[in-house]
Amino acid sequence: MLFMKGAPQEPRCGFSRQIVAILKEHDIQFASFDILSDEEVRQGLKTYSNWPTYPQLYVNGELIGGLDIVKELAESGELASTCPKAVSLEHRLKTIINQSPVMLFMKGNKEGAKCGFSRQILEILNEVAIDYDTFDILQDEEVRQGLKTYSNWPTYPQLYVKGELIGGLDIVKELKENGELKSVLQGES
Secondary structure, three states, X not given: OEEEOEEOOEEOOHHHXXXXXXXXXXXXXXXXXXXXXXXXXXXHHHHHHOOOOOOEEEEOOEEEEOHHHHHHHHHHOOHHHHOOXXXXXXXXXXXXXXXXXXXEEEOEEOOEEOOHHHHHHHHHHHHHOOOOEEEEHHHOHHHHHHHHHHHOOXXXXXXXXXXXXXXXXXXXXXXXXXXXXXXXXXXOO
């Protein structure tokens, strides 16, 4: 967690800008808090950390330090072992796709589809009576946009079986009409 002035996309001081640049350059995964947005946190954190200046970088709840310490860690090569690396979008997508043998990326979830196509595909999958999980693309814009590129499939819903893209609603309807859907969902075809 980086306590800084401003946000990573718009730092409000040179020190914050430099520390963000170092963290990004080293693919460090981090969240941030704009101390200019909350005077109580700004003053309280100085006391809590016994560190009078900003930015302040914390890893697993422990203060690492400010810009000078982060620079030293980067120069010595210790920054990577001190801070968690950012997970690539491709790795994240593969993890989500493979969290269940049958995975449906849709608008909404099993309990409530948020578009007609998603509603229709849920009805078809529920008829087949096979276990599947869903991922609501409306909750994560990075996944929503990234999966379109990753799968080379521009629309939703998208159905995956054992990590492989089957297709969208039209393909699922076609498989159902041809009597092939259950075997495809079981990974037999």
